[in-house]
Amino acid sequence: xxxxxxxxxxxxxxxxxxxxxxxxxISLIGVLAAYYMEHNGHWVTGMSNQVIWGTPHVFAIFLIxxxxxxxxxxxxxxxxxxxxxxxxxxxxxILAISLxxxxxxxxxxxxxxxxxxxxxxxxxxxxxxxxxxILLYTGFMGIVGIYLWTMMDRPYNNLTKKAGMAAFIWxxxxxxxxxxxxxxxxxxxxxxxxxxxxxxxxMSFSFGLAFFLLFLMGSYKYTQRELGxxxxxxxxxxxxxxxxxxxxxxxIYHVTNLYSADHRGITQFILTSGGIYTFLFWVVQIxxxxxxxxxxxxxxxxxxxxxxxxASVLIILGGLAQLYVIIIGGQAYPMQLFPGMEVSSSFYxxxxxVYAPSLxxxxxxxxxxxxxxxxxxxxxxxxxxxxxxxxxxxxxxxGK
Amino acid sequence: xxxxxxxxNNGETASSAESSINLEASRxxxxxxxxxxxxxxxxxxMMLYQTANARSLSDFSLKDGASxxxxxxxxxxxxxxxxxxxxxxxxxKEHGLGNEKDSRDDQKTQYIRVVDVKNKGTGYSxxxxxxxxxxxxAPCVDVCxxxxxxxxxxxxxxxxxxxxxxCRYCMMACPYKARSFVHEVLTDQTENTPRGxxxxxxxxxxxxxxxNGQEPACVEASEGAIIFGDLNDPETPIAKILAKHGGKQxxxxxxxxxxxxxxxx
Ligand code: SF4
Ligand code: SF4
Numbered sequence: 001x002x003x004x005x006x007x008x009x010x011x012x013x014x015x016x017x018x019x020x021x022x023x024x025x026i027s028l029i030g031v032l033a034a035y036y037m038e039h040n041g042h043w044v045t046g047m048s049n050q051v052i053w054g055t056p057h058v059f060a061i062f063l064i065x066x067x068x069x070x071x072x073x074x075x076x077x078x079x080x081x082x083x084x085x086x087x088x089x090x091x092x093x094i095l096a097i098s099l100x101x102x103x104x105x106x107x108x109x110x111x112x113x114x115x116x117x118x119x120x121x122x123x124x125x126x127x128x129x130x131x132x133x134i135l136l137y138t139g140f141m142g143i144v145g146i147y148l149w150t151m152m153d154r155p156y157n158n159l160t161k162k163a164g165m166a167a168f169i170w171x172x173x174x175x176x177x178x179x180x181x182x183x184x185x186x187x188x189x190x191x192x193x194x195x196x197x198x199x200x201x202x203m204s205f206s207f208g209l210a211f212f213l214l215f216l217m218g219s220y221k222y223t224q225r226e227l228g229x230x231x232x233x234x235x236x237x238x239x240x241x242x243x244x245x246x247x248x249x250x251x252i253y254h255v256t257n258l259y260s261a262d263h264r265g266i267t268q269f270i271l272t273s274g275g276i277y278t279f280l281f282w283v284v285q286i287x288x289x290x291x292x293x294x295x296x297x298x299x300x301x302x303x304x305x306x307x308x309x310x311a312s313v314l315i316i317l318g319g320l321a322q323l324y325v326i327i328i329g330g331q332a333y334p335m336q337l338f339p340g341m342e343v344s345s346s347f348y349x350x351x352x353x354v355y356a357p358s359l360x361x362x363x364x365x366x367x368x369x370x371x372x373x374x375x376x377x378x379x380x381x382x383x384x385x386x387x388x389x390x391x392x393x394x395x396x397x398x399g400k
Numbered sequence: 401x402x403x404x405x406x407x408x409n410n411g412e413t414a415s416s417a418e419s420s421i422n423l424e425a426s427r428x429x430x431x432x433x434x435x436x437x438x439x440x441x442x443x444x445x446m447m448l449y450q451t452a453n454a455r456s457l458s459d460f461s462l463k464d465g466a467s468x469x470x471x472x473x474x475x476x477x478x479x480x481x482x483x484x485x486x487x488x489x490x491x492x493k494e495h496g497l498g499n500e501k502d503s504r505d506d507q508k509t510q511y512i513r514v515v516d517v518k519n520k521g522t523g524y525s526x527x528x529x530x531x532x533x534x535x536x537x538a539p540c541v542d543v544c545x546x547x548x549x550x551x552x553x554x555x556x557x558x559x560x561x562x563x564x565x566x567c568r569y570c571m572m573a574c575p576y577k578a579r580s581f582v583h584e585v586l587t588d589q590t591e592n593t594p595r596g597x598x599x600x601x602x603x604x605x606x607x608x609x610x611x612n613g614q615e616p617a618c619v620e621a622s623e624g625a626i627i628f629g630d631l632n633d634p635e636t637p638i639a640k641i642l643a644k645h646g647g648k649q650x651x652x653x654x655x656x657x658x659x660x661x662x663x664x665x
Contacts, residue, residue: 041582043500049508049509049571112567112600113599125547128545186573186575187573337517340519341519341520344516
């Protein structure tokens with residue numbers, strides 16, 4: 001086994017600047033879109049008093065959930081002492097921080113009053129799960145930062161395992177916290193399930209790893225560094241397991257809901273009569289986002305990098321669809337003011353709310369992805385996050 | 401770092417939303433007037449009278465701050481033949497609602513709305529006004545990250561619009577869809593209800609009227625079908641009617657203990 005050696009990505013190249021420019025531009029467009037919405041007010045969006053959280057939340061929560069999952073690789077390496085993941089631990093940490101930052105930027109810019117950030121950061125209501133999430137997110141950044149430092153600064157290497165453990169526990173709590181944002185909405189049928197929090201954790205594994213794998217393959221390709229099959233195969237097999245696990249949870253979630261009288265309405269809505277939500281569920285989330293990737297990863301195409309990349313992209317799209325169905329579909333379905341009765345009013349009681357995402361909302365969400373990629377790209381050029389080579393001789397502990 | 405406690409706000413700090421009020425306005429014993437009369441018609445045959453030591457609205461004012469001895473509440477009699485839209489109009493007028501220029505209909509603010517309910521099995525139908533139910537265990541207050549959503553000591557739930565960051569989590573949490581988000585820049589506001597783009601708002605039980613010794617606007621417009629008063633004081637008409645005839649809360653199964661009660665639902 002060759003010695004592992006970390007090296008910054010060469011920053012002073014045309015290729016690097018093109019990526020920086022591209023990601024910077026996407027981020028900038030996101031910020032401008034947010035400015036447009038803030039300046040006019042949310043009337044220019046598809047959001048309303050019925051669908052309160054729109055497309056930006058779908059992206060924000062996707063990124064936050066993926067952040068926790070991206071840390072998985074580092075956790076497996078330090079907490080579960082799997083040496084073959086060690087070369088990837090640093091990248092795993094920095095991607096986690098970048099994803100979380102991207103998600104938080106979107107969440108912040110979608111506030112009605114983002115200018116009051118200081119209020120959110122200084123006046124806490126500790127009863128609120130939202131407040132706890134703010135603290136969890138901030139803490140996550142700090143702990144992962146320390147964790148990275150123990151990995152990258154040799155004298156402190158012996159602390160890596162402890163820091164890794166702390167980060168591992170923290171991220172489980174963090175994802176539970178994110179899932180609980182929905183768990184506390186007692187009157188909304190879609191979210192009233194004990195399965196939601198564990199489902200968010202397993203979703204984070206899948207989304208985070210898909211993003212990680214794409215970033216890894218992309219960065220190695222464009223820096224012409226060697227990335228051996230050993231690593232890629234391990235990761236794609238793991239990814240397949242996660243995708244299957246999410247699928248399993250989704251089935252359990254809907255089946256249990258079908259058996260509970262209180263939740264049958266919303267479940268039938270999503271599964272059969274929900275229009276766009278039913279389409280997104282079956283076609284994008286289940287077929288394109290789960291079944292096709294499973295076939296690509298485990299089928300004969302599993303050794304083809306392009307196919308592994310395609311599978312990862314599909315998993316991400318499926319994940320976004322899944323969150324869209326949960327977040328927006330869950331709000332579109334009417335709340336029951338008088339269960340069992342037919343209700344109507346000038347305030348859209350008893351009817352499925354109409355929501356069509358507007359372009360600025362979408363651009364803001366995409367901007368969050370841009371911020372994530374921008375931060376990660378700068379980071380790998382500024383510091384030693386990526387191994388100079390991940391060829392099989394370096395990566396495979398059993399190799400020569 | 402300020403730690404917020406949902407009950408710490410008294411009238412003044414509670415709301416910058418409530419601007420200066422003429423405390424000397426005539427507010428004497430109006431319970432004897434409209435509310436008691438309303439009580440009589442709400443529960444026919446029941447004799448209601450104000451005892452000498454029963455508290456009346458005028459005993460509470462901004463001067464003393466909101467008192468935790470009081471729990472303001474409402475009782476809506478849905479069996480009465482009234483045009484509930486009059487309550488909606490009165491509310492809109494009081495709070496200067498309906499002045500959006502750009503918002504779509506599903507983006508416009510409504511503090512109170514008329515909900516039509518129909519039983520599919522029996523065909524029975526009715527209408528009732530629904531506004532913020534001023535829950536005792538208010539989910540909107542619990543979830544609000546900044547403490548902008550708050551419950552005054554006297555049970556009134558409102559939003560401090562200078563502290564609200566517009567996250568809209570309270571709207572997600574409210575089981576009654578009682579809250580609205582201001583989707584655009586607003587002009588022409590009424591003096592007592594400042595409203596602002598990017599903040600959430602909802603029925604505040606006309607808190608500035610109450611602090612001024614008046615009844616909420618919808619109550620006044622309801623021709624006696626809604627009565628208002630202190631639920632904690634057994635001598636008030638509202639408490640007496642509830643004690644004698646009972647009342648129902650919407651979605652009582654959620655155990656939020658709303659301050660708004662209904663008869664006939
Ligand atoms: S009705 Fe809604 S807004 Fe009013 S107190 Fe209850 S939860 Fe809060
Ligand atoms: S929108 Fe305003 S009042 Fe509602 S939870 Fe957020 S900060 Fe609190």
